[in-house]
Amino acid sequence: MSATGRLPWAVAGLAGALFVGWAIAPESALYTQWLNGHRLLAIAAVLKLAYLLAGAACAFACRDHLEPGNPARPAWFLLSLGLLSTFAGQLCLAPFQIVFGKTPFPSVADIFYVLACPFLIAALLVFLNAYREAGLPLGSLLERGLLVAGVGVLAVVILRPVAATPGPLLDRILTIAYPALDLVLLVPLVLLLRMALRLRGDRAGEVWLLLLSGFVFLCAGDICFAYLQSLGEEHLDPFVHATFILGYALIAAGAERQLRILKS
């Protein structure tokens, strides 16, 4: 990859480190003298918008490069819609974050964020079905049953403290909805991750490891966000930004790699 091609991913790595550093050492000179909370929020807003737009554009271009009837074509389209809906949500928040240094919650942005989840879940399910139809091994019925049971246990562990927290009804619905939808996403995600590990060491494997690690970061971000909102764990805020920036960047990188394969 050229130096120019590496730049967006180097920026994502640096941003991730910057926000993790903010969480670990918020009293250091970097975060008190040069970069205050308002500036960091503005940086996060701009980076998220850039990676989401790049990801949506690349995923749509992948759909465009696949012939009609290809089982992966609708999956790339659904992925681009999911990323575009997330972009619209982030676009609603960006003026507040950049101008006022605040993130209103709940807000109109949540409509787009919630809307994105079914698109992303559907995208992974369509990918999964396409690979199953192609004869790729996706695990036995028992393994899939164990996976669903594991996600169920995880759901109880994660959602119980969030659900038990008092607060306005809409806030509670949203803080439960995000991790709950992510847990639904986790089932096809784990099955696809298994497949991606078998693909490792080649170009298709690289695409899938990037895409799926991006989804893992998104799930982690939503869970951090739920805890932040419901349990008042403000110290998690920089981690939420870091996970979302890395998540969006990795998904965009995966879609870009796939596009490169399809164009080659």
Added chain:
Amino acid sequence: MTTTETVDAVVKLLAPHIGDTMARSATEAHCQKLGMAASSPPRPDQLDALLGKLGGGLNIFLGRDKSASVIGEVRQALTALEGKR
């Protein structure tokens, strides 16, 4: 050319695109489903069916044109391997 030799030749050409592990497991699974015994030479209709199945799988990762080109290379390699005998 036995089925085992066919599988090795196919995997060598598919591995750069879908990885050695996936190439081998997908090819062996398709051979098994098509009733191709490891030590016997595959029939031409079995080979065609195998390449058709593998092409369908590759299509998802690489798109129709690239997939057709890779399957064309596999077909050429198998013909060359057969010609050496």
